[in-house]
Amino acid sequence: MTPSIEAGVAPRRRAGGRRPRLDAARILPPIVSVLAVLALFELLPRVGIVSARQLPPSSEIVDTFISQLSTEAFWRDIWSTLQGWALGLGIAIAIAVPLGLALGSTPLLHRALRFVIEFLRPIPSVALIPLVVLLYGTGLTSKVFLAAFGATWPLLIQVIYGVQDVDPVATDTGRMFGLGRFQRMRRITLPSLLPYAATGLRIAATTSLLLTVTGELVIGAPGLGHSIDLARTSAATTLMYALILATGLVGIVINSAFRRMERRTLRWHPSQREVAA
Structure with missing residues (x-):
């Protein structure tokens, strides 16, 4: 009886363990891309590639x-x-x-x-x-x-x-x-x-x-x-x-x-x- 109970519980634990990684895989790429775009638009006027009057940081x-x-x-x-x-x-x-x-x-x-x-x-x-x-x-x-x-x-x-x-x-x-x-x-x-x-x-x-x-x-x-x-x-x-x-x-x-x-x-x-x- 015990092995069958453990066999039924184990998949739920593994599925629960995978969920945070799945959520991170969905959330992190958009966050990283947004931060990269903000950094780019911060850098362009700061280094003088574009005028800060035309594109502020x-x-x-x-x-x-x-x-x-x-x-x-x-x-x-x-x-x-x-x-x-x-x-x-x-x-x-x-x-x-x-x-x-x-x-x-x-x-x-x-x-x-x-x-x-x-x-x-x-x-x-x-x-x-x-x-x-x-x-x-x-x-x-x-x-x-x-x-x-x-x-x-x-x-x-x-x-x-x-x-x-x-x-x-x-x-x-x-x-x-x-x-x-x-x-x-x-x-x-x-x-x-x-x-x-x-x-x-x-x-x-x-x-x-x-x-x-x-x-x-x-x-x-x-x-x-x-x-x-x-x-x-x-x-x-x-x-x-x-x-x-x-x-x-x-x-x-x-x-x-x-x-x-x-x-x-x-x-x-x-x-x-x-x-x-």
Whole structure:
């Protein structure tokens, strides 16, 4: 009896012993790479390879960023940017998901609208800025329009592919067992669609943020992009880089949040089990 108990306990101990090394292997490379980049940007202006007026040392940029955390204007810019990002992404979801379901499940409709989609999808949102300014001015609506336009396409394409990738044998089997259209959609189509939609949503979230900041930068709508442009025009180079750093951190937080949501939602999917392993 004793050997069998010990044999059952030993693997758990070994697995527990390996976990810290696995976590270190995941955490250390990003930390080392970030420290290396910071050291590089600290060294370049210090040794005179680039002018400190054009690229301040990373330590000064980080200090300025930390000082901005205590200012009301900084958090007001963060809120304005996140507001435009969320509205743009929400509109993109409201358009892309039902339209993608309709196009993916109706081949005739997909063929009819395919040319229109392929024509509109490659148009850069920045190219629409003159039209957007004429229609909506330089406020919140303009940057929301740009964000929604750019974020719609990756999500729409992924939803279409997800619906079209449903196994026809599974659909026919569900029909043979008397499942209605709604039940087939819930039990067969949605599980096949979710991995595609999750990837499209994560890409759309990042795209929405990029175009929100771009709209603020070019149009002048309130937010981080507008403050970056103001710092540039006033020769506040260190502040400009600090705000760029803040924008990058916001993007990392958003992408990480959607990745975590994707892993939790798709725990049952083989791709997520491979990532967890």
